[in-house]
Amino acid sequence: MKPGKIALLVAAASCTLSASANQPENYVHADSLDTVRTHHLLRLSAKKDNGVRFAVRPELMVGDSRYVRSRAATHLQRILSNQGMTYGGQFSLKHLQNAPGKPVVATYKQTLDNIDIAGQHITLLMNQSLELLATSGEALNLPKSSQGFQLSDVQVVGKALQDLKLDSQTLQPDGSQGAYRLVTVEGLSQPVRVKSVWYPLKKKLEPAYQLEVLYHDVQTRQLEGVKYTISAVDGTILLRKNLSNRIAHSYRTFADVAYPHIPFDSPAGSDLSPLPGNEFFDLSTTEQGVFVEPEIAQSLINLEAGPITNPSQHPWISDAASQSSHCYSLPVGQHGTCGNNVVAYVDLGADGYDVADGDVLVSTSQNGEFDYVFSADTSSTSTENQAAAVVNLFYTINWMHDWFYEAGFDEASGNAQISNYARGGLEGDPILAEAQDRTDVEDGIIQENNANMLTPSDGGKPRMQMYLWDGIISSTFSLSGVTGLTDPEHLNSSFGLESFDITGSLVQAEDAATGTRYDACETLTNAAALSGKIALVERGSCLFTEKAQKVKAAGAIGMVAYNNEDAGPIVMGG
Known part of the structure; x- marks a missing residue:
């Protein structure tokens, strides 16, 4: 498509760009569809941009979805002009994502003569100001084959059934479903869906058919599905895909x-x-x-x-x-x-x-x-x-x-x-x-x-x-060398190791505070004495984890905290 030979069609339900061969150079043409009544909302102007590209400036109400569509179409037009399209084709809006506060995403599918080109999409990412941020995909710029759609739907369905080793004796066209035409097959619970596509092959667009065959497999005894792309010229299977996504x-x-x-x-x-x-x-x-x-x-x-x-x-x-x-x-x-x-x-x-x-x-x-x-x-x-x-x-x-x-x-x-x-x-x-x-x-x-x-x-x-749950805790704590206190009542802490077996000498931790010198809330004054020992600390004003960090830094292998009030043991939390 030479620069300037582009016609822009904007509708409420779709947006289509197509080559226009009968317009003068550097001309952008705007059409409207009375059926969707958009002609009174759209005004387009064109200008020559650096002698090569074109700017199409739609003037619509800001926030109107039709304005979003037309801005996306403008970006797409520039992309196509940059890619130097020479063989034409149409790009129809397949999906538009336009949620408040989110990026705007427009996806176009490429068609030729109103027939999809297999697998061809261009996606545009725009910000809320509708400025183009990124694109994915590109337009396929290939001529179509001189050979047309020579095989019938029934013939290509027969090719697929033969590939699956299924009986293909009784086949009958049976209406349509959206873009698909239906072919009933005796022995299959569901008709085979067929649609015409262009398939890129050897630098040309090959006329082909896409079809889906659903059947019950006699071995797995489950419904299976296979998607085929088959040449409409000679029946060659161009692509075969198992529709059963089986990942055990x-x-x-x-x-x-x-x-x-x-x-x-x-x-x-x-x-x-x-x-x-x-x-x-x-x-x-x-x-x-x-x-x-x-x-x-x-x-x-x-x-x-x-x-x-x-x-x-x-x-x-x-x-x-x-x-x-x-x-x-x-x-x-x-x-x-x-x-x-x-x-x-x-x-x-x-x-x-x-x-x-x-x-x-x-x-x-x-x-x-x-x-x-x-x-x-x-x-x-x-x-x-x-x-x-x-x-x-x-x-x-x-x-x-x-x-x-x-x-x-x-x-x-x-x-x-x-x-x-x-x-x-x-x-x-x-x-x-x-x-x-x-x-x-x-x-x-x-x-x-x-x-x-x-x-x-x-x-x-x-x-x-x-x-996390505490679970059942089984623990023992015993002292030796302390008169009258060999098996004191105790509880485990809520932090530290869950499984351990430690034996060592018990040494009272001392810190620099006055009045509460045994709670290990201040800088330890006997750190050297705690190395390799089990530190004994008093319940006090700081967190138990702070006490544990101090005695661990001094080299203690464990810590025992005792209640400084006339009450039973408490769980050492954070």
Whole structure:
């Protein structure tokens, strides 16, 4: 397309640019459609820009969506002029994103003779002032083949069925569906959809057909789908794509190894009942009974989806979901605990996922496996245990999603999914599952021993916050060499190591303060004496963590704090 030979057509529903061969050089023509009544809103003027490009300045009401469309069309016109289009073609507005306070995104598809050019799109990114910031894609500047659409819809459907080794004896055209024409095939539950396209091939645009064949596979006994692009000249298969996005992963989790792989109620299994007298309680110790944790191992379970009909149509993890904005820029080709239904991560800072806060979105360990082993003998905040917690959360919520889907809680009913696969409801709302959450820090309070769930209406992302729990603490503390005090009452701190076994000499910490010289709230005066010893500190006016930091810096191997008031022991918090 030579500079100046461009006609601009603006309508409320679409915006189309096309070559105009009958207008003089350096002329920009404006047309209107009476059916959408935009002619009275649009005034265009043209000027020669550096002798090459053209400026089209629409004068519409600011904020009017038609003004946004016309500005986008102006930017596109300049891009096409810069690219030196020579073969013409049309660019129709496919999608316009224009939310208040957000960048404006306009996506155009390229067509020729009102037929799509396969895979050709140009996307424009503009700011709220409608200034062009960036573009992606480019116009395809190729001539069309001299050969036309020679094969019929029935003939190319037969080629596809032959490729799939399916019976192709009885084929019949059967109306249309939008841009697609339908061909019924005896033995298939759904008609094959066919549409004409131009396919770039050998520096020309080859006439071709795109078609989708849905069929029941006799081996998998599931509905499968294949998308074909087939030459309309000689029936050559130009492109074949499996529409079944089948990505199975293995999850090491607390669940039954037998189908349907039901998640356990807890790491202790699903047979636990919190009543004295069952096999998990030892009544010989106290009157109420003490819980004795049974040994339940994690299982490595491989599956694509949970207990749901046609699991291949409901994958927990897909390439499309992994590369969406919901998955926080996972590297291309990498999968993590971010799928169509759930985004699960360790949330250690402010609410929501933020790498700067140390939040963790868990990736596969190897070979598509989420193989992280939980250990009750190490800190719950260790890297391995955090990963195991996130994987278990991701598995459990996905499994429950599929279980309730079968009961009727589907897309149209408002469930949580990134993509609703055109099945109704609002999409873009996966569950945000926050493991080991520490983010409710209002007034400096770190939440523990609890959980909560935020459930907005369909289209809003539900948020689950799972906090750390103290669990059952088993500890002993004994003294020797102290008359009358060999087994004092004690409680563990809420910080520091969760598992340890330390023996050492107890030394009183002293600081520079007067009156409260034993609480380790000021600079220590006997730091050297504490090295390699267990420091004894008095409860005082500063935080227990401050005391611990001071004695640790002096070389102490542990700390014991005693209550300076006439009361029992208290838990050492932050």
